[in-house]
Amino acid sequence: MSRTDTAELALPPARYEYGGDEFVFVEMDQAMSLEANIKAMTITAALRERGLDGVIDICPSNASYMIRVDPDVLHPAELVKELRALERSATALTSDRVLPTRVVDVPVLYDDPWTRETLMRFRDRHQDPGATDLEYAARINGYAGVPQLIDALSGAPYFVTMLGFVPGLPFCYQMVPRERQIEVPKYVRPRTDTPERAFGFGGAFSVVYPVRGAGGYQLFGIAPAPVLDVAQRLPDFQDGIVFPRAGDIFRYRSIDRNEFDRIRSEVEDGTFRYRIREYEFRPAEFLGDPDAVTSDLLEVLYG
Template identity: 40%
Template sequence: MFNLPETSFNFGGDEYIYAEISRDMRVESNFKALAITEEVRKRNIPGIIDVVSSNASYLVRYNPDVISARDLLVYLKEIDLTKSDPARLHLPVRIVEIPTWYDDPVTQEYSRRFQNRHPEPGLSNFEYVMKVNGFTDKEAFIERHSQTPYLITMVGFLPGTAWHFPLSHHQNNIIQSPKYDSPRTDTPERAIGLGGAFNVIYPVNGPGSYQLIGRSAVPVVDPTKRLADLMETSFLARPGDIWKYRPITEQEYNQIKVETEEGGYRYKMKNIMLSPLEYLEKGETYIRELMEDF
């Protein structure tokens, strides 16, 4: 029998309760955080202003004039108990394809521009990530990275930024990398970065310290709402969704970019019901089943 990690609760001033499910990043902790925050929203408890899930925790902001901290804590502990059995959790999420130009000239140029901040200035970011993960063949690296599905565990930093973690039970298959020694002052929008085991797509130009390994052909944020799939919120990322990278050529990258600029691009998506219990019990077999026909 599997049980999800036990949560510890802490007060943050007069308006926040911070719930920590685990200190380290664990996929099952994220499943629990997603399930709890969704349930809190559904209950519409008077006094709650906002609830946000993170990698292995969640934060609740409340109005102490409407609900006391102690009463709210009773609610949260009761919800926490109902979400500790993975057999009772089913998360409606999407699988989303990210067409990607790996080792593109723009991220190569940014590698050169900020090489004085890098742990190995003589290597591009892409070459560095290959080296620290033991790859000598570029295509083998791209295949490994693109074959792994990534779970969006948190959204934040810049609006639309999705932190996504590899869905894999085999640690040897997880690509990881140290960050820059000192952050870049600029990063190209749609650049794909890697820091530790986390991946991120920079939604707009801005600072960053993750290693740049390629560029998404599609935006992850669209304030103009010209793309049909982003009209509802302007943001592609949803906590709990699974992103899957697909390697593309320069020609296909440019073609897709034109489609997005003209507003005609449609994201490849698949709605699924994610089962934490099956993930824990079946491991890689369950991950392969999720990715069938995608």
């Protein structure tokens, strides 16, 4: 795609709602998609650049965003006028529209013993009690087996669309055409236990659980490095206790047990650092040729 090309975000008009006197909620689309998230990211990034007095907080989400505003400084109705103008400008993305981001290598031990032990304790809450989560996901997504599914899971990077539902949890959407998206349902009933740093999948979204607790996503593996460091022991957490940022691009790289144990040792002694590369993400180029852009992303990360 040349720098003069554009990509049209063919989405319905956004829905604007007020939340009391201090909040404006904007829904880009009822369906979750990379296009909806990219449009929300583009609008919220432009809003940050404007630095409007009265805007207190900007919170992008999967297919929406929310703004907290000081109504004594900026009336919410005036803010909505600004947001509508930004929506119109974000509908046609030119190739020179850039979202500065980070590309990050996130190692994952797929089919690990800890999540396997956990998921086997809760087979009565699963759609297929006779299979592991990976075996079930491979079958319903048309893969020949678990190794082929893991290749697909780790083969293309993921866009961090939002953070929640607990601090530090990154919701991620894989950067492949929709027909190649991996999708799985949540458990029929949630588990009461999930290991810390478990790599899970629900719908078309992947997550890394920051802490041990309940959960309903299919369990595919575990990350050796944290996404939440309350004590801020590790260098990557010096600016905050949460590592992921909305708009980051993660590559969930498949590792073996030896590398997992080595990284865990680095985490324990406080020396671990994520492999991070700064990147100028051009949404129009990605939407025009996703495979070419993801190939470039991996080259930037590992080249």
